[in-house]
Amino acid sequence: xMDAFFSPGSVAIAGASKSLMKLGNVPIDNLLRFGYxxxxxxxxxxxxxxxxxxxxxxxxxxEGSVDLAVAVxxxxxxxxxxxxxxxxxxxxxxxxxxxxxxxxxxGASLQRDVEAAAKRNSVRIMGPNSIGTINTAxxxxxxxxxxxxxxxxxxxxxxxxxLFAAGFxxxxxxxxxxxxxKVACLGNKADISEMxxxxxxxxxxxxxxxxxxxxxxEDGRSFVDLVARxxxxxxxxxxKPGSSEAGRTAAQSHTGALAGxxxxxxxxxxQTGAVPVGDFEEMFDCAKAFAYCPLPAGNRLGVVxxxxxxxxxxxxxxxxxxxxxxPLSRESLRYATEGLPAWASFNNPADIWAAIMAxxxxxxxxxxxxxxxxQDDIDMLLAVFTIAPQFEFDVAGVIDRIRVEFPEKxxxxxxxxxxxxxxxxxxxxxxxxxxxxxPSIERAVAAAGALNRYSSWLxxxx
Amino acid sequence: xMDAFFSPGSVAIAGASKSLMKLGNVPIDNLLRFGYxxxxxxxxxxxxxxxxxxxxxxxxxxEGSVDLAVAVxxxxxxxxxxxxxxxxxxxxxxxxxxxxxxxxxxGASLQRDVEAAAKRNSVRIMGPNSIGTINTAxxxxxxxxxxxxxxxxxxxxxxxxxLFAAGFxxxxxxxxxxxxxKVACLGNKADISEMxxxxxxxxxxxxxxxxxxxxxxEDGRSFVDLVARxxxxxxxxxxKPGSSEAGRTAAQSHTGALAGxxxxxxxxxxQTGAVPVGDFEEMFDCAKAFAYCPLPAGNRLGVVxxxxxxxxxxxxxxxxxxxxxxPLSRESLRYATEGLPAWASFNNPADIWAAIMAxxxxxxxxxxxxxxxxQDDIDMLLAVFTIAPQFEFDVAGVIDRIRVEFPEKxxxxxxxxxxxxxxxxxxxxxxxxxxxxxPSIERAVAAAGALNRYSSWLxxxx
Numbered sequence: 001x002m003d004a005f006f007s008p009g010s011v012a013i014a015g016a017s018k019s020l021m022k023l024g025n026v027p028i029d030n031l032l033r034f035g036y037x038x039x040x041x042x043x044x045x046x047x048x049x050x051x052x053x054x055x056x057x058x059x060x061x062x063e064g065s066v067d068l069a070v071a072v073x074x075x076x077x078x079x080x081x082x083x084x085x086x087x088x089x090x091x092x093x094x095x096x097x098x099x100x101x102x103x104x105x106x107g108a109s110l111q112r113d114v115e116a117a118a119k120r121n122s123v124r125i126m127g128p129n130s131i132g133t134i135n136t137a138x139x140x141x142x143x144x145x146x147x148x149x150x151x152x153x154x155x156x157x158x159x160x161x162x163l164f165a166a167g168f169x170x171x172x173x174x175x176x177x178x179x180x181x182k183v184a185c186l187g188n189k190a191d192i193s194e195m196x197x198x199x200x201x202x203x204x205x206x207x208x209x210x211x212x213x214x215x216x217x218e219d220g221r222s223f224v225d226l227v228a229r230x231x232x233x234x235x236x237x238x239x240k241p242g243s244s245e246a247g248r249t250a251a252q253s254h255t256g257a258l259a260g261x262x263x264x265x266x267x268x269x270x271q272t273g274a275v276p277v278g279d280f281e282e283m284f285d286c287a288k289a290f291a292y293c294p295l296p297a298g299n300r301l302g303v304v305x306x307x308x309x310x311x312x313x314x315x316x317x318x319x320x321x322x323x324x325x326x327p328l329s330r331e332s333l334r335y336a337t338e339g340l341p342a343w344a345s346f347n348n349p350a351d352i353w354a355a356i357m358a359x360x361x362x363x364x365x366x367x368x369x370x371x372x373x374x375q376d377d378i379d380m381l382l383a384v385f386t387i388a389p390q391f392e393f394d395v396a397g398v399i400d401r402i403r404v405e406f407p408e409k410x411x412x413x414x415x416x417x418x419x420x421x422x423x424x425x426x427x428x429x430x431x432x433x434x435x436x437x438x439p440s441i442e443r444a445v446a447a448a449g450a451l452n453r454y455s456s457w458l459x460x461x462x
Numbered sequence: 463x464m465d466a467f468f469s470p471g472s473v474a475i476a477g478a479s480k481s482l483m484k485l486g487n488v489p490i491d492n493l494l495r496f497g498y499x500x501x502x503x504x505x506x507x508x509x510x511x512x513x514x515x516x517x518x519x520x521x522x523x524x525e526g527s528v529d530l531a532v533a534v535x536x537x538x539x540x541x542x543x544x545x546x547x548x549x550x551x552x553x554x555x556x557x558x559x560x561x562x563x564x565x566x567x568x569g570a571s572l573q574r575d576v577e578a579a580a581k582r583n584s585v586r587i588m589g590p591n592s593i594g595t596i597n598t599a600x601x602x603x604x605x606x607x608x609x610x611x612x613x614x615x616x617x618x619x620x621x622x623x624x625l626f627a628a629g630f631x632x633x634x635x636x637x638x639x640x641x642x643x644k645v646a647c648l649g650n651k652a653d654i655s656e657m658x659x660x661x662x663x664x665x666x667x668x669x670x671x672x673x674x675x676x677x678x679x680e681d682g683r684s685f686v687d688l689v690a691r692x693x694x695x696x697x698x699x700x701x702k703p704g705s706s707e708a709g710r711t712a713a714q715s716h717t718g719a720l721a722g723x724x725x726x727x728x729x730x731x732x733q734t735g736a737v738p739v740g741d742f743e744e745m746f747d748c749a750k751a752f753a754y755c756p757l758p759a760g761n762r763l764g765v766v767x768x769x770x771x772x773x774x775x776x777x778x779x780x781x782x783x784x785x786x787x788x789p790l791s792r793e794s795l796r797y798a799t800e801g802l803p804a805w806a807s808f809n810n811p812a813d814i815w816a817a818i819m820a821x822x823x824x825x826x827x828x829x830x831x832x833x834x835x836x837q838d839d840i841d842m843l844l845a846v847f848t849i850a851p852q853f854e855f856d857v858a859g860v861i862d863r864i865r866v867e868f869p870e871k872x873x874x875x876x877x878x879x880x881x882x883x884x885x886x887x888x889x890x891x892x893x894x895x896x897x898x899x900x901p902s903i904e905r906a907v908a909a910a911g912a913l914n915r916y917s918s919w920l921x922x923x924x
Contacts (some may be wrong), residue, residue, distance in 0.1 A: 023819075026852075098815060098816050098819075099803065099805045099806075099816065102770065102813075103805045103806070103807060103816070104805065104807055106805055107805055144852075145850045145851075145852050145853075146850055146851045146852060147850075148881070159771070160771065161769055161770065161771030161772075162769070162815075163769050163771060163772075163848055163878055166848050166850050166853075167848030167849050167850055167853075167877075167878050167879045167880045168848070168878065168879055170849065170850055170879070170880045170881040170884070171879035171880055171881065171882070171885070173881070174880075174881035174882045174883070175881075175882040213771060215771070215774060241771070241774035241775045241777075241778050242774060242778065243778045243781070243782070244777050244778045244780070244781035244782075245781075246777035246778075246780065246781065246786075246787050246811075247774040247775070247776075247777035247778035247781070248774070249777070249809065250770070250773035250774040250776075250777045250809065250811050250813075251770075251773075251774040253770065253773070253809055253813060254770025254771060254773060254774065254813055255770065278904065279775060279902055279903070279904045280775075280878070280902065281901070281902050281904075307623055307624070307625050308564065308623065308712070308713075308715070308716025308717065309621075309622065309623030309625060309675060309677070309703070309716060310623075310625075311712035311713075311715070311716060312677060312703035312704060312709040312710070312712040312713040312716065313703050313709070313741060313742075314709075314712075315703075315706050315708035315709035315711070315712045316703050316704065316705045316706045316708075316709035318706070318708065319705065319706035319707075319708065319709070320705070320706075325708050341561065343561045343565045343566065343568055343569055344561075344565070345565060345566055347711065347712065347715055349708075349712050351564075351712075351715060351716055353560060353624075354560050354561065354565070357485075357560075386625055386628050386629030386630070387629050387632065388607045388608055388609075388628050388629055388632055389607075389608040390485075390488070390606075390607050390608060391607075391628075391629075415629075416625055416629050416630065416742070417629045417630055417632070417633035418629045418632045418633055418636075419610070419632040419633065419635070419636035419637075420633070420636045420637040421636070422632070422636075423633070439743070440741055440742065440743050441741070442740065442741045442743075
């Protein structure tokens with residue numbers, strides 16, 4: 001069933017108009033731009049041609065089957081549209097209209113009418129208040145926000161918010177390298193919920209990491225069980241607002257979310273392999289780490305930093321995230337100080353300013369990272385940089401050399417800013433080589449902490 | 463005395479070389495690029511000409527006075543250089559070399575020698591392990607990292623880390639709008655400490671906000687007293703690493719910082735108007751809010767968001783930062799829902815997706831922001847956006863209209879990402895109009911929390 005929402009052979013769009021500017025035309029425009037190869041069927045009372053495609057007055061007029069209908073029409077017309085789905089044998093629909101459980105008691109009552117209409121017509125629905133799905137593998141997209149095709153990759157997103165098929169998707173396609181597999185923006189979840197999509201993604205070979213945003217689930221116990229099961233094969237990163245009373249009220253207004261106890265929910269989630277995060281930045285930060293890095297064997301981090309200030313910030317962040325910074329071994333120290341002034345010494349975190357002055361950036365970073373990675377009691381590495389003409393070198397080349405020598409150890413990077421063009425260039429060099437780059441030490445350490453959290457949970461399951 | 467470090471009439475650079483690639487040439491190169499109008503005196507044993515300037519074998523050979531000497535020379539030569547300062551009557555020096563209190567017991571002992579040499583020659587020193595100062599008003603800069611001239615503005619930085627005259631300064635000059643007044647990177651603080659610079663900045667009319675990074679102070683009581691006094695006329699944003707044992711050890715290795723009790727320090731600081739922050743991102747986030755915004759009359763925030771998910775995240779963040787989100791008044795609600803579908807309703811935080819669908823972005827944002835700003839019990843505003851073709855409008859124009867109508871209420875913005883070029887354009891439009899833009903709701907709310915924290919402390923002092 002979920003296949004129809006991500007890989008339909010044919011999709012009908014209700015609300016398409018001959019005027020190019022209507023919301024209902026945007027999904028068609030997106031589908032064409034994404035290169036979707038299935039059949040696209042615009043629905044419009046007048047029929048005719050829309051965006052070069054033959055339009056039909058209604059679903060019942062379409063010859064051949066329609067796997068999915070996307071209703072970009074006002075809320076008043078949803079029930080009759082579902083009846084038409086029933087008559088035409090269309091079994092799956094996405095409903096974009098808002099004004100249901102997100103809009104007070106009257107809206108909630110209307111949503112119950114929609115649920116009843118869906119049931120009596122045997123139609124599974126996503127929404128209302130949903131902007132639907134993206135599947136990069138087949139160029140499928142239902143968003144009513146103009147998007148550009150985006151790179152395929154291992155990250156799939158299940159969210160109540162439409163942001164993930166709006167601004168976030170545009171950010172992803174214009175600047176991120178790891179790529180998306182599938183996105184589902186569920187809205188009010190009158191029928192299809194994160195339960196359905198999570199179970200689907202569990203078996204989806206294209207999905208390596210799941211990023212989940214939920215404002216509350218109907219059956220906490222089943223949800224937690226499912227997350228624990230999915231976590232056995234892929235990490236699930238979770239944003240769940242509602243730590244405050246006002247936040248829970250807002251969630252309820254947004255999608256009619258069930259309030260429930262935030263503490264109980266988070267407590268139960270903590271028993272699974274799920275990785276709870278505080279906000280969307282951290283959600284993508286952690287998803288990226290999972291997309292790029294192997295899982296570490298433990299919680300011990302080696303830090304190499306151009307800035308001494310970064311060393312203390314990194315150590316503080318490690319403590320806050322359950323990571324440790326083991327001391328350098330005597331062998332490491334001997335290896336790392338060879339050829340340096342006699343007074344040069346290092347700890348972990350290692351301040352390598354003096355080493356850079358003595359032997360340049362590439363040599364200094366390589367030596368310290370190599371020394372640390374050689375230690376059995378160091379499981380992952382963080383390299384901290386800043387960008388200026390004096391600090392230019394083949395950074396991706398050096399990190400890659402370490403990764404080839406120590407393929408089992410995750411290497412993360414923080415670049416503490418530089419001129420905007422330089423920062424972009426570094427980002428492309430590092431992330432182009434699938435080396436995760438973060439704009440602050442705290443965010444990199446949070447991502448390392450997520451790798452460790454999931455990895456240690458997974459080890460305990462065996 | 464501090465004037466000589468920020469606005470010297472003449473500066474000598476020891477370690478300048480005829481080979482353009484030496485570290486000692488970088489400050490000269492920077493000074494020329496910044497358009498510094500004072501006298502630049504390269505020092506080189508061979509004399510001759512360096513970068514178009516007459517070089518002198520030593521300070522004693524220079525005719526006329528030298529207000530400040532910058533020593534870009536190895537640590538072994540520092541004491542004799544200070545003797546030469548003494549003979550030439552040069553009273554102020556910046557020492558860039560590392561390998562002192564940042565390098566074990568031998569280094570610490572060498573630092574004591576340097577202190578003694580400075581004393582006997584009556585030379586005030588910044589450093590060692592310092593890359594010195596920037597003063598945008600007169601184009602003065604001593605950094606050994608290549609920098610571009612940067613906009614003048616109200617933010618001054620006092621830091622132990624050299625980052626602020628390295629990558630961070632390059633980030634600032636290439637992409638930030640609020641601008642810097644003065645920067646001091648103090649390194650090991652053998653002599654000049656944050657005490658001296660804070661006292662100087664207290665009376666500096668160009669400085670409206672101080673951002674301070676310290677790894678530990680010598681006399682906690684005096685420091686706290688000074689911060690409390692400076693806070694009476696301008697906010698002081700403070701990053702102090704060392705919440706972890708490993709973090710304190712790292713700070714000690716970095717600049718020979720005194721360990722002390724982090725908790726006692728932070729507790730004492732909390733009694734002042736200082737704004738403690740967790741990392742460098744938050745430091746600049748808060749400094750920017752102070753640079754752009756009036757101080758709010760209270761802790762009550764109105765939030766207008768294109769995304770419902772943002773509403774719950776904002777409410778959660780407010781609670782975490784000591785802010786409240788008062789309900790909309792009946793008048794506000796009437797004003798805001800005029801002309802909208804009957805089911806449209808709003809809370810605070812307000813999800814305005816439906817309003818945008820009904821009357822466009824500019825109308826919807828203006829209406830809700832205006833309604834909230836009109837409430838006496840709302841002290842500041844946060845507008846949350848995402849970027850896509852469907853959400854394009856004159857965002858700065860709308861916010862500016864609100865600011866003109868309610869000049870006493872801070873307005874902050876969050877843009878939840880979009881395509882990279884679009885994001886840059888929005889940033890330039892908003893921040894060009896001195897409207898602070900943040901990449902996450904949490905960071906915007908943290909900045910609003912900082913405005914409130916300082917403002918409420920200041921009110922209590924009256």
